[in-house]
Amino acid sequence: MNNLAQFRNKNHVKILVKKLHSNYPGGTLKLMEVCGTHTMAIARYGLRGLMPDGLKLISGPGCPVCVTPASIINASIKLSELPGTVIITFGDMMRVQGTHVTGTRVTGTHVPWSEKTLEIRKAEGADVRIIYSVLDMLEMAREEKNKNFVFISIGFETTTPGIAISIIEAKKIGLKNVFFLTANRLIVPAMHALCRAADIQIHGFLCPGHVSVIIGYDAYREIADQYSIPCVVAGFEPVDILLAIDDIIERISKKSAGVGNAYGRVVTERGNTQAMDIMHQVFKPVRAEWRGIGSIPNSGLDLRDEYTHFDALKKFNIKLVSQPEPKGCKCGDVLRGVIIPPECGLFSKTCTPETPVGPCMVSTEGSCAAYYKYGVGAE
């Protein structure tokens, strides 16, 4: 299985780039990737700089941390203030703020709760634990019966089936002290919303590799057919991504959209149907808010009736309150591919990875963080 070298091979990259240049039909074409790992890979390997003139690679809402609404962050901060409560989270969520009122934070002084992060709460003494796998939480909960455990449940289809397993398992063993703050999202409904938006035109989708492992490449057919936009699944090495871009360009030139799969070593037509079944057994699709983008029908997941006793919001009687975005932050436009990060007035001025203003700079996979780390020169 150690054949990754082939997918980083410089010669292969050269061949593909050359082919891309000679096949490029000209004019402006915008290809959007909807996966934070692609955002990072494209920036890291400097792929933007290799594209023909007019071919723009733009980032969409592919970073689960970035699209998690401020209301969820605020709820998780509130939950962390309840006595005897342990917050369990993936590491990426630690530094995201709820709503940021002023734009500057004076460290060492009192911070209003809406500006807090889980990292600040931990420093203040709250029990916040980072885990690698959500099932590990069940073991903690079994050992520490006197505490309530709340998992901040975010992620796309790659992550959600594992969370569903944990919920099924918690029910099976009858755990009474684990709860889930659910903010999982589905990628295809978000793509629909982008295709319908009046202010962006997308000519092709570079579809997320590991989401597709679960949902299968056929899941994008509805997008390709309905909007005549080619959808091609890509892996994460430079050769994978270039093969997918080549395929998209070829489809655009031939005027036959369709779906393609340039990540055949792990992605199949139907994906992991068992994982999908497990996910649907626990969750049902609902209208949900995406940070900076707004509400999208059928794009979120709620616990089904037989699992609602695991719902942290219900259990602790917390209401989600929509929050305006930090002043001056253009994450919404960045997440929809309307602007690129340097076009935000705060980029690298007041907003840097050390002092992030919006979630796209906080998350290591956020577009703003990617542009900051690998340079605007990539454009």
Added chain:
Amino acid sequence: MCLAIPGRVISIEGMTGIIDLGGVKRKTYLQLVPEVKAGDYVLVHAGFAIQVIEEEEAKATLELLDEYFRSEETRAEESR
């Protein structure tokens, strides 16, 4: 966040397995790939194996790719 890495299943006990992820051995949950066997390669994400990598297919893809690059290289040489 959707990063997933390939590893080889060393041993299986019930619904958990020990997976060799590039030299690091890690406990991994196998509920999403019930058909998995020791020795298989799987893709691992957040502690769960999310797909069994069909070695034959992976090999076939690689061979196709190899062929593709070889023919492209010859073409490039011929057109020189």
